Amino acid sequence: MEVDLLDFVEQCRRLVKQALGKHAGEPASGGFARWKHVVLHCFRLEDGHSYRETPNRLKYMAEIRNVLGLDQDDLPDYSTIYKSFDRLKMWVWRALLRVSAQQHPQSGHAALDSTFFDRRRASSYFRQRAGRTIQTLKVTKLTDVESLAVLDVHIAARWKHDTKTGPQVVRRNADDLQSVAADNGFQDWHTEYEIAAHDIDYLVHYRGSSANAAANNALNRAKGYSQRWMAETSYSATKRSLGDAVRALGWYRQFREIVLMFAITNIESLCEPL
Numbered sequence: 185m186e187v188d189l190l191d192f193v194e195q196c197r198r199l200v201k202q203a204l205g206k207h208a209g210e211p212a213s214g215g216f217a218r219w220k221h222v223v224l225h226c227f228r229l230e231d232g233h234s235y236r237e238t239p240n241r242l243k244y245m246a247e248i249r250n251v252l253g254l255d256q257d258d259l260p261d262y263s264t265i266y267k268s269f270d271r272l273k274m275w276v277w278r279a280l281l282r283v284s285a286q287q288h289p290q291s292g293h294a295a296l297d298s299t300f301f302d303r304r305r306a307s308s309y310f311r312q313r314a315g316r317t318i319q320t321l322k323v324t325k326l327t328d329v330e331s332l333a334v335l336d337v338h339i340a341a342r343w344k345h346d347t348k349t350g351p352q353v354v355r356r357n358a359d360d361l362q363s364v365a366a367d368n369g370f371q372d373w374h375t376e377y378e379i380a381a382h383d384i385d386y387l388v389h390y391r392g393s394s395a396n397a398a399a400n401n402a403l404n405r406a407k408g409y410s411q412r413w414m415a416e417t418s419y420s421a422t423k424r425s426l427g428d429a430v431r432a433l434g435w436y437r438q439f440r441e442i443v444l445m446f447a448i449t450n451i452e453s454l455c456e457p458l
Contacts, residue, residue, distance in 0.1 A: 295415035
């Protein structure tokens with residue numbers, strides 16, 4: 185999604201400070217406040233820069249420097265930005281994802297779906313040297329079916345079955361949910377029992393054409409199961425805007441990058457489109 189870049193950075197500044205709370209002003213790397221580093225990473229990923237390109241681009245963007253409170257002669261070095269991505273823990277990115285989702289209307293009705301992000305483009309040489317053969321990361325996402333806001337994500341290098349990851353994502357957000365729609369990959373009686381224990385309607389599609397399956401699927405459609413496709417739309421929007429591959433080398437960096445990508449997707453829809 186093409187958005188006004190200045191508006192995007194201003195929205196990021198507001199949401200990052202809200203997500204970090206009292207930790208926003210703490211120095212993260214190179215003496216710069218933590219919130220500035222988080223916004224810089226949002227800016228870097230949104231505009232598709234490398235770490236080396238980011239400070240160079242900022243030299244010619246006076247309005248964005250003003251939003252960040254940075255002087256042209258006092259920009260962080262690319263290595264400082266790179267190292268700050270190591271120092272900023274996963275809770276920072278999850279907090280940003282949560283706060284960005286809260287800016288959208290919450291219907292209480294969500295959809296579960298899984299997709300894959302390619303990690304082969306990061307560095308074939310690095311993967312071979314590290315002895316890693318996994319080429320894709322599996323991402324299970326919870327999406328509000330009305331606002332398309334991404335509420336939560338679960339990322340795994342070893343592909344657990346959907347019936348294992350689905351309940352984990354729902355459990356973390358159970359207090360805010362009334363119903364969850366999912367396809368038959370998320371269907372087994374253990375999962376249905378666990379989600380029902382949280383007093384959530386689990387609209388899962390049954391396999392087969394038996395009378396019981398047909399009746400259940402018809403009832404689910406009447407309750408709004410047909411809105412499950414919204415989760416796929418949200419995936420598509422993220423991959424079209426930010427790509428379907430991760431660029432970081434380390435596992436922990438790749439996980440953080442994916443969470444940040446979905447937070448950016450939430451923020452983009454708050455900005456002025458071009």
